[in-house]
Amino acid sequence: xxxxxxxxxxxxxxxxxxxxxxxxxxxxxxxxxxxxxxxxxxxxxxxxxxxxxxxxxxxxxxxxxxxxxxxxxxxxxxxxxxxxxxxxxxxxxxxxxxxxxxxxxxxxxxxxxxxxxxxxxxxxxxxxxxxxxxxxxxxxxxxxxxxxxxxxxxxxxxxxxxxxxxxxxxxxxxxxxxxxxxxxxxxxxxxxxxxxxxxxxxxxxxxxxxxxxxxxxxxxxxxxxxxxxxxxxxxxxxxxxxxxxxxxxxxxxxxxxxxxxxxxxxxxxxxxxxxxxxxxxxxxxxxxxxxxxxxxxxxxxxxxxxxxxxxxxxxxxxxxxxxxxxxxxxxxxxxxxxxxxxxxxxxxxxxxxxxxxxxxxxxxxxxxxxxxxxxxxxxxxxxxxxxxxxxxxxxxxxxxxxxxxxxxxxxxxxxxxxxxxxxxxxxxxxxxxxxxxxxxxxxxxxxxxxxxxxxxxxxxxxxxxxxxxxxxxxxxxxxxxxxxxxxxxxxxxxxxxxxxxxxxxxxxxxxxx
Numbered sequence: 001x002x003x004x005x006x007x008x009x010x011x012x013x014x015x016x017x018x019x020x021x022x023x024x025x026x027x028x029x030x031x032x033x034x035x036x037x038x039x040x041x042x043x044x045x046x047x048x049x050x051x052x053x054x055x056x057x058x059x060x061x062x063x064x065x066x067x068x069x070x071x072x073x074x075x076x077x078x079x080x081x082x083x084x085x086x087x088x089x090x091x092x093x094x095x096x097x098x099x100x101x102x103x104x105x106x107x108x109x110x111x112x113x114x115x116x117x118x119x120x121x122x123x124x125x126x127x128x129x130x131x132x133x134x135x136x137x138x139x140x141x142x143x144x145x146x147x148x149x150x151x152x153x154x155x156x157x158x159x160x161x162x163x164x165x166x167x168x169x170x171x172x173x174x175x176x177x178x179x180x181x182x183x184x185x186x187x188x189x190x191x192x193x194x195x196x197x198x199x200x201x202x203x204x205x206x207x208x209x210x211x212x213x214x215x216x217x218x219x220x221x222x223x224x225x226x227x228x229x230x231x232x233x234x235x236x237x238x239x240x241x242x243x244x245x246x247x248x249x250x251x252x253x254x255x256x257x258x259x260x261x262x263x264x265x266x267x268x269x270x271x272x273x274x275x276x277x278x279x280x281x282x283x284x285x286x287x288x289x290x291x292x293x294x295x296x297x298x299x300x301x302x303x304x305x306x307x308x309x310x311x312x313x314x315x316x317x318x319x320x321x322x323x324x325x326x327x328x329x330x331x332x333x334x335x336x337x338x339x340x341x342x343x344x345x346x347x348x349x350x351x352x353x354x355x356x357x358x359x360x361x362x363x364x365x366x367x368x369x370x371x372x373x374x375x376x377x378x379x380x381x382x383x384x385x386x387x388x389x390x391x392x393x394x395x396x397x398x399x400x401x402x403x404x405x406x407x408x409x410x411x412x413x414x415x416x417x418x419x420x421x422x423x424x425x426x427x428x429x430x431x432x433x434x435x436x437x438x439x440x441x442x443x444x445x446x447x448x449x450x451x452x453x454x455x456x457x458x459x460x461x462x463x464x465x466x467x468x469x470x471x472x473x474x475x476x477x478x479x480x481x482x483x484x485x486x487x488x489x490x491x492x493x494x495x496x497x498x499x500x501x502x503x504x505x506x507x508x509x510x511x512x513x
Contacts, residue, residue, distance in 0.1 A: 014040060017040070017041065017044065018044050021034065021041070021044045021045060021048065022048070024048070025048050025051070028049065028056060031045050031048055031049055032045075032049065035049075046094050046096070046099065047099040050094075050096045050099040050100065051099055051100065051101040051102065052100075052101060052102045052103065053096075053100070053103070054103050054104060054107035054108055054111055055107070060107075060110060060111035060114045060115070061111065061114045061115040061118050061119075063111055064108075064111045064112050064114070064115035064134075065115055065119075066092060066096055067096065067097060067138060067141070068086060068115075068134070069090055069091070069092050070092055070095065070096055070097045070141065071137055071141060072141075075137045075140065075141065078133065078137065079133055079134065079137065082129065082130045082133050083130070084130055084133070084134065085119065095145070097141050097142060097145050097146065098145050098146060098147050099146075099147075099148075100142055100146045100149060101146075101148050101149060101150045101151065102149075102150060102151035102152070102181070103142075103151075103152060103153070104152070104153035104155075104183075105135075105152070105153060105154055105155055105160060105161075105163075106153070106155045106160050107153075108135065108138065109126075109131060109135060109160055109161055112131050112134050112135060113126065113128070113131065116128065116130060116131070126160075131161055132161045132162075135161055135164075136164045136168070139163070139164050139168060140164070140168055140172070143168065143169065143172035143174075143175050143176070144172050144173065144175075146174070147174075148178060149174075149176070149178055149179060150178060150179060150180045150181060151179070151180065151181035151182075151183075151215075152176075152179065152181075152182060152183070153183040153184075153185075154182070154183070154184045154185070154199065155184075155185045155187065156185065156186055156187060156196045156199050156200075162195055162196050162197065162198045162199055163198045163199045163202055164198060165198055165201075166198065166201045166202060166205060169202060169205075169209055170205075170208075170209075175209065176209045176210045177209075177210065177212075178212070179210045179212065179213065180212060180213060180214045180215065181213065181214065181215040181216075182210070182213055182215070182216050182217070182218075183217040184203070184216075184217070184218050184219070185218075185219040185221070186203075186218075186219070186220045186221065186222060186248075187219065187220075187221040187222060187248075203230060203234070204230065206233075206234045206237070207233060207234060207236075207237030211237050211238055211239055212238070212239055212240065213234075213238045213241060214240055214241060214242045214243065215241075215242065215243040215244075216234070216235065216238070216241060216243070216244050216245070217243075217244075217245040217247075217271075218231050218234075218245065218246055218247070218256075219246075219247040219248045219273075220246075220247075220248040220249060221248045221249060222249075229252070229255060230252075231246070231252065231255070231256050231259075232252065232255040232256050232258070232259040233259075235256065235259040235260065235262065235263075236259050236262050238263070240263075240266045241263040241266055241267055242263075242266055242267060242268050242269065243267075243268065243269040244260065244263075244267060244269070244270055244271070245270075245271035245272075245273065245295075246271070246272055246273070246275065247271070247272075247273035247274050247275070248273075248274055248275070249274075249275075249276065253275055253276070253277070253280055254280050254281065257280060257281070257282065257284050257285065258281075258283075258284040259284070260284055260285060260288065261284045261285075261287045261288075263288070264287040264288055264289055264290075265289065265290060266290060267288050267290060267291060268290050268291060268292045268293065269291075269292065269293040269295075269319075270285070270288070270291060270293065270294055270295065271295040271296075271297075272295070272296050272297075272299055273295075273296075273297045273298055273299070274297070274298045274299065275299045275300075276299070276300050276301050277299050277300065277301040277302050277303075277306065278300070278301030279301075280301070280306075281309070282306045282309040282310055283309060285309070285310060285313065286309060286310065286312055286313045287313075288313065288315055289313075289314045289315055290315065291313070291315035291317065292315070292316070292317060292318045292319060293317065293318065293319035293320075293321075293345075294310075294317055294319070294320055294321070294335070295319075295320075295321040295323075295347075296321065296322055296323075296325060297321060297322075297323040297324055297325065298323070298324050298325065299325050300325075300326060302325050302327050302331060303327075303331070304328070304330055304331055304334065306331075307330075307331050307334040307335055307338070308334070310335065310338055311334065311337075311338050313338075316339075316340075316342040317338065317339040317342060317343055318339075318342055318343060318344045318345060319343075319344065319345035319346075319368075320335060320336065320339050320343055320345070320346055320347070320348075321346075321347035321348070321370075322335060322347070322348045322349075322350060323347055323348065323349050323372075324349055327350075329350050329352045329354055329355055330354075331350075332348055332350040332355055333354055333355050333358045336355065336358050336359050336362060336363060337358055337362050339362075339363060340362050340363060341362070341363065341364065341365055342365070343363040343365065343366060344365055344366060344367050344368060345366070345367070345368040345369075346359070346363070346366050346368070346369055346370070346371075347369075347370035347371075347394075348370075348371060348372075349371070349372035349396070349398075351371055351372070351373045351374070351377045351381060352377065353377070353380045356377075356380045356381060356384050357380075359384070360384050360387075364388075365389075366388055366390065367388075367389060367390060367391045367392065368390075368391065368392040368393075369385065369388070369390055369392070369393050369394070370393075370394035370396070371394070371395065371396060372396035372397065372398060372424070373395075373396070373397060373398065373405065374397075374398045374399065375399055375402075375404060375405065378404065378405055378408055382408050382409070382411070382412035383412070385412060385413070385414060386412045386414060387414075388414055389414060389416045390413075390414045390416055390417050391416055391417060391418050391419065392417070392418070392419040393413070393417050393419065393420050393421070394421040394424070395409060395420070395421065395422055395424075395425055396424035396425060397424065397425040397426070399426075400426060401426060401427065401428070402425040402426055402427050403427040403428045403430070403431035404431070405425065405427075406422070406425065406427040406431040406432055406434075406435050407431050407434050407435060409435060409439075410434055410435035410436070410437070410438040410439045411438055413439055413440075413441045414441065415440050415441050415442060416441070416442070417441040417442070417443060418441075418442055418443060418444040418445065418471075419443070419444065419445045420441070420443050420445070420446050420447070421447040422446075422447065422448045422449065423447050423448060423449050423478045424449075425449070426449070429453060429454050429456075429457030429458050430457075432448075432454065432457075432458050432461075433457070433458055433461050436458070436461045436462060436464070436465040437461075439465070442469065442471045443469065443471065443472055444471055444472060444473050444474065445472075445473065445474040445476070446462075446472060446474070446475050446476070447476045447478060448475075448476070448477060448478070449477075449478060449479070450477035450478060450479030450507065455477070455491065459491060459494050460494065462475060462498075463494055463497055463498055463501070466498060466501045466503050467501055470501070472501070472503050473502060473503060473504065474503070474504050474506065475498065475503055475504070475505050475506070476505075476506040476507075476508060477505075477506070477507045477508070478508060479507065479508075487507075
């Protein structure tokens, strides 16, 4: 007879454990618990936790302290003249700086300020003369030791420090050579340009530093200090640009849009935000044969001529966003016709009978829909979505009271919807109760606006809906910090009951909960 003491517990091969942990990359709390399983798990998890360390603002001071411990003796010596106290008794268990893959300069600076404040127990101003030496030391360390630095976010102005001198980048190995993503905001005032000479020098020399960007987001809010060919020259220098966002102001918008034709065989996503498009030609976009996603938001001057130009393009859009642009409904309708059967993701605040008729005729395969609607359009809107196989629905309203729309949504919502966001609509508890009673959709994630009135009036009904449908897994209440309240005793009891139904209840100030 085999006793239990002789049984060998089954275990997964190390390769499987490694792959499973990779899928937990965005779940920091779970990854943290995995650190303590054994040495192998720890060695797999540490690189994941330290790939984007500054994304967790609660740990900023700890992260900065750890990176300071990782500095070499030469770098530490350079900090001595600035009266920065560095304990020398601790030696890191890992070379944490090697695992960095993505970071924001403003997050790093805020982390340094937080660490200095805790370390000195004093208030730290953004112009403290100790911030920049530490940032320069970190930059030098990251540029020379990071094995896979793939993404950075550069901001100028608004109190952020300038980058190190250009030689630091030119002499570093691997430096920025493996960078795949750049998010750059040129937002300082023209009279502050002297404070950001190093940053502008790096951007001017960017084609020499990095030519393998696949994602490039650029925001320009001060065109008087930005050379006309700065952004376009960076765009042209890239070998395989796939995602591009251009936002802000600039007399050089035409140069940038024309430069995109150099990526006719690679660009799949294009975002144009907050631009003035009067007199701008879209001819440079016609050649983008691989384009799948087009997002035009908060732009002035978009015309039907722009749409006609895109009608001749060979690309097939799967995602289209036309949002908050002062334009006629004909523009939205023309772009929807262009997208046709390939369109799966539509975002628009221009809901009219004509638009609905066009979408119903040409785009039967929409699965993700984000709309902002008026009461007068309900009669056409709800019968349309009833026949769609929607999976993801964001329902926004132009009205102060969208209660009628919430009731109709309960009656007409497709059973295929698994994600529903009602955060941007105001409605009464009574209308939401009706929605819950008649809704037959298999909703897995539901997002609603946090209000005491809604919680007091509907929390038990939401629980009953979860019990009845048995598919909900996440219920999120979105609220502003000023409206933040702790859960009451009764609400905590209901949350425990929701857990018994396998529903996680979240209260957050962000939809990225």
